[in-house]
Amino acid sequence: MKKIYGVMGDPIKHSMSPDIHNDAFARNGIDACYHHFHVKAEQLDEAVKGMKAIGVAGFNVTVPHKTAILPLLDEVDEMAHAMGAVNTVKNVNGRYIGYNTDGAGFVTALKERFRGELASLKTLMVGAGGAARGIYYALSREGAANIDICNRTLENAKRLIEDCPYRNESKALSIQEAEQRVRSYDLIIQTTSIGMSPDVNSVPLNLDLISEHAFVSDIIYNPLETKLMKTAREKGAAVQNGVDMFVCQAALAFEIWTGVFPDTGKMREIVLDKLGGS
Template sequence: MKISATTKIYAVIGDPIAQSLSPQLHNGLFQETAVDALYLPIAVKSEDLEKLIDGFRLMNFGGFNITKPHKLEIMKVLDQLDPLAEKIGAVNTVVYRDEKMVGYNTDGFGFIKSIESKIGEIPKDALTILILGCGGAVKSVAMALADWGIKKVIIANRTVAKAEELVSQINKSWPGKAQAIEMAPEALKKAVDEAMVVVNGTSLGMADTALQSPLPKELLKKELLVYDMIYSPAVTQLLKDAQAIGAQTENGLEMLLYQGLLAFELWTGIFPDPVVGKKLLEEGINADEK
């Protein structure tokens, strides 16, 4: 692409950053939508974060994404927070406009958009979702679901105290919307029977744990939507088990896609074509696997 003095700059910052598919997505979308902009991956250590943001303020920056480990720390150097991002306590997208840096969290939106067409005619206020795990992405998704208005989100975690802490935070803003359970077969069976959607928010299914699943396959039901936030591999052991009994399945690629599309809209006012965006991400994944 041709770069000029008017080219707006965007970035993703983290440590490490080489694995990010965001440059592949956003540079492709800038080209597709004819927006004069460039998106860069920038590795930054925690101790240099504030200096980097000060530098952004001096440049023709439109905004940036944040990945591990800076989603919490970045909040200290921003001018303003979106109300939901403030409740979540983490930011993954920043818009720089009118000399103000405003933080948002688009992870939950990404998840919601990725399941909307798959839950059919179930009203959201009748929807119960079981989430396995308690990491940063789970927190963002669980709070966004409570804010969206689902009936209940159930959090299951090996360390029950962590699940209880998250549930307490959710119920403080959205009373009665969340419940914590332990990762025990009896508790999981009861939660699966109650839920319409089961979500893996743990790392089980990736790399060295590729043959492992966070949920015993005998607990799965054909009526469920079984969702794994992992997108590489595309079909984890959990999703294989679910497909074997005929359950509907989804991996985390569309969550990644839609959180990126919302960030793009926040920056440019344009919500890009999801089909184009998904193709760009798939091309990036295929290139990484070669």
């Protein structure tokens, strides 16, 4: 019988996940289908019970449910528990187990494009929200201890550093402090929504002093090149947008469900085609 997978969130119709997962199922000869599940916050408990009742084999979780779903699951893996957020759920013998592939997806994507040794990099992360937490934890688990965090609210950056269960030598910086030190960083990771369409002329950080040897990764993919990325590229730095992270976190979820790691190149093609870019 065809297995059912999907993604739940509110809103959800814009999600490209069905496009990439249904293609991956077909390419790998897996008899399954992937759907949008529009679930409002007040419906979450009922929705999870309903999905379990009909035997949904697995699903992704997006805003605003990533944290709220934790107590509704039968088990949560170590990384998702530490992060306090789940983006992937697998049905294992009728029990729903929660995972989080966001941070690992970023690290996988970064390794595909940046060949340096992560543990030796001096890194600056911009932002201290949910996306930053996943990326920070995943990089710290990889041994990348020198990750400074700048954020408009300094206390949030300090709290993220203190909450991390993995070894780190991080400092919390104001935006102004980070701008003054920006030339000293090998890797700059932008995790906020600043610069996302339609606010495409905004930047979270001034990169006038960036090193031409730096690598800038912005997790935004609409637009495909943010103003921050454009500035970095014009200064000689290498850049990466959020398409790679989106694809790799999806590929890791697919692997959790099926045991198969899909063709990320094809997934990327599908996403870029949907976004109208290259």
